Amino acid sequence: MFAFDLPFLLLCMSSGLISIFLVILILNLLTFSRLRPIHMKKEEQQSAPFFSILVPARNEEKNIAACVRSLVAQRYERLEVLVLDDNSDDATAEIVVHIIEALPPDQKGRLRLFRGAELPAGWAGKNFACHQLSQVAQGDFLFFTDADTIHDPDTIASVLACMKQHTVQMLTAQPEYILSSFGERLIMPSLNFLNLSSLPIALLNRSKEPILATGNGQLLCFERSAYEAIGGHTAVKGTLLEDVELAREARAAGYRLLFVDAFLLVRCRMYRSLAEVWRGYSRNYFAFYCHSLMFALFGLLLNLLLYVLPPAFLLYSLFVPQSLSLIVLAALSSALPVMMRIMLSLRFEHRARGMMLLLCLLHPISILFDCLILVNSIRWYYRRKGVEWKGRQYKEQK
Structure with missing residues (x-):
């Protein structure tokens, strides 16, 4: 038979x-909630919380200018943009310096550049860069983002509104991925396919189980008190999947998390060829x-x-x-x-x-x-x- x-x-x-x-x-x-543009009026911003936008950057000369300019152009007034040059051997730092020099006098304090210290033993590079940025940040909210992202001018206002609406202490999101080469277009959507067809997002957002928490370093926003309570990046200093591990630490500590679709507000050019996709995902796919x-x-x-x-x-x-x-x-x-x-x-x-x-x-x-x-x-x-x-x-x- x-x-x-x-x-x-x-x-x-x-x-x-x-x-x-x-x-x-x-x-x-x-059910995948979409982060929608929210324009906050100036009078509403007077009592709004202060945001620190933190950008770790190592050898990002191809991406850093577009990223930083999009962050400085945020219509949310109460913020600072802090970039840490993580011992780059390209023109990353020089590009940021030129952007600072070209800012109007009343905007120069909005963007600052820091030089990263030497990487200590036991730390992953990005984690230590984020840790250093968190130590100098002044914000009530810590907004971590990667140097290969480009943000809509209303991103910060929209993130704040979403976090308040859902009463969460951490928000992370999936951006739009800019794909140009054949290899990117062939492979990267299939990774999104595997994620969105295997785990219900509603479960990820509502479950209290740390193993079901997720994070994306391209947009990872914390209430500062929650970030410090879990130990910040020190708690995940050696892992190469620090965004997911931070989310798990936050959930284990009892904080509420939200994963949303930021397609309308954030774009990201992660890789530029099949070879870069291969190396990039090989780095942490097993994690x-x-x-x-x-x-x-x-x-x-x-x-x-x-x-x-x-x-x-x-x-x-x-x-x-x-x-x-x-x-x-x-x-x-x-x-x-x-x-x-x-x-x-x-x-x-x-x-x-x-x-x-x-x-x-x-x-x-x-x-x-x-x-x-x-x-x-x-x-x-x-x-x-x-x-x-x-x-x-x-x-x-x-």
Whole structure:
């Protein structure tokens, strides 16, 4: 009987699980709160809290000017923008200095540049840079962001309004990702696909379990009292996934967190080529699995089963005749993820949308690349010299 045939069982399992993930994705698209632009009037800002915008920067000469200018241009008046040059060997610091010099006299105090100290043992570079910035920040709120982000002028006002509305002490967000090269467009949306189709965002926001908390360093805003209570970046000084770990520390301490869609307000150009995507995600992809080899291998096999096996079987059936039931199951299991990817593109991709929709047809190849990146991330973690990032070597404790 075909019901006991291994390919049939695997394809049944694949289509069943994909159907569950489709439901999760639809719920996420319906419940993923969007951070919407809020323009705060000047008279409202007189009693508003003071914000410190903190930007760690190491070798960011391609990105830093656009980022800093967007932050200085915030329509929220009560803020300071603090940039720390983390021992860059490019023109990062010089670019910030030129921006400061070009500011009108009444705006020069709005932006300050600091030179980072030498990296102490046991610290990851970005974490120590953020720690140094937090020590000189004056704000009631600490707004951490990466140097490769560009912010709408109403970002700070919108973040404050959202945090007050939901009564949370930490807010993090997913920005719009600027994708230009073929490699970026092929791989990066599939990582978003895996995240939004596997965990309900409503659960991430409402659960009290630290393991379900998430954070994104491209926009990570704390009430200062909450940040200091959990120990700040000192509590996560050695990890390469510090944003997620900070969120878990905050939740473990009883603080309320919110993860929102900042597509309308924040843009980010993380990588500029397939090679950069490969290196960047290899740095911390394994950390998403809490450095559990068993957990990572399970995720690897699950992704291959769900998203690579069905189209591979369809291809195989072109050369070796198969029963109609198997072909129908394989076609269904192949079509559903493509449909899910199209749904995500329609929600999150507004640039070159036609090309992005076409690339949805290559979803199995995207997932295969993701699996290879995970394998490489595991390899980097276990090799003797550890992970290399921006000219530094990190060897996290196993």
